[in-house]
Amino acid sequence: MARSQGEGVEDSVGAAAQLLGDRWTFLILREAYFGARRFNEFAENLGLSRNILSGRLKMLVAHGIFERRAYGPSKARSEYRLAPAGRDVFPIVVALLQWGDKHLAGREDPSIVLRHTRCGADADPQLVCRSCGEPIDVGEVIPSAGPGASEWTRERLSQLLEDSAFAATDDEHP
Numbered sequence: 001m002a003r004s005q006g007e008g009v010e011d012s013v014g015a016a017a018q019l020l021g022d023r024w025t026f027l028i029l030r031e032a033y034f035g036a037r038r039f040n041e042f043a044e045n046l047g048l049s050r051n052i053l054s055g056r057l058k059m060l061v062a063h064g065i066f067e068r069r070a071y072g073p074s075k076a077r078s079e080y081r082l083a084p085a086g087r088d089v090f091p092i093v094v095a096l097l098q099w100g101d102k103h104l105a106g107r108e109d110p111s112i113v114l115r116h117t118r119c120g121a122d123a124d125p126q127l128v129c130r131s132c133g134e135p136i137d138v139g140e141v142i143p144s145a146g147p148g149a150s151e152w153t154r155e156r157l158s159q160l161l162e163d164s165a166f167a168a169t170d171d172e173h174p
Contacts, residue, residue, distance in 0.1 A: 011153055019063055020089065024048060024056050026096065029089055032066070037079040065089065094125050138165050 020026065024046070031045050043053050057080055060066045065086040068078045094114065101110040116123040127136045143166065145154040160166060 020092070022056075024052060025060070026093060028053070028056055028060065029065075029086065029093055032080065032082050032086065033090065033093065037081060038071075039078070039080070042080075060086070091125070098125070142166050 020029075027046055027048075028042060031042055034045075036042050036045055039050075039053065039057070042048070042057070043050055046053070057066065057068075061068050061080070063085070064083050066080040067083045069081055071077055071079045097110075097112060097114075105111075114123040114125065115121070128134060129136055143157055143160070145157050149157070
């Protein structure tokens with residue numbers, strides 16, 4: 001895991017970015033959400049070299065993002081299924097999709113639309129408060145030290161300025 005300023009432990013954002021923060025990892029996950037399971041499906045869909053794909057899949061299996069399972073009559077081949085930790089990455093991929101549609105797609109319509117299977121409508125997932133169910137914006141939360149926070153993290157969070165992104169006002173948002 002990544003190390004931070006002398007404490008030997010980085011926060012969860014840094015640790016997750018170190019594990020997941022590469023283009024190919026997110027594209028492999030995208031393909032898994034689209035139904036790819038076999039090595040050749042990933043390789044063909046992504047145009048990724050076999051050695052890079054093999055390395056990423058091994059890393060994702062080692063970290064519990066994928067489970068490797070034997071398949072076929074002889075069970076000599078493997079497929080890669082999303083493990084619970086891999087399914088939990090879905091909101092991150094959706095957030096990247098939405099951000100890309102908003103800030104990178106320009107005037108073009110989105111190339112992928114998420115349809116909610118329960119109601120049949122196009123979904124527009126959003127971050128909501130688990131207590132009240134209201135949407136959350138960066139200006140409406142304040143990070144505070146959790147039970148596992150290091151002294152460095154506690155000190156850093158105690159120094160957040162009132163004019164940080166966490167204290168954004170409504171007139172700063174369109």
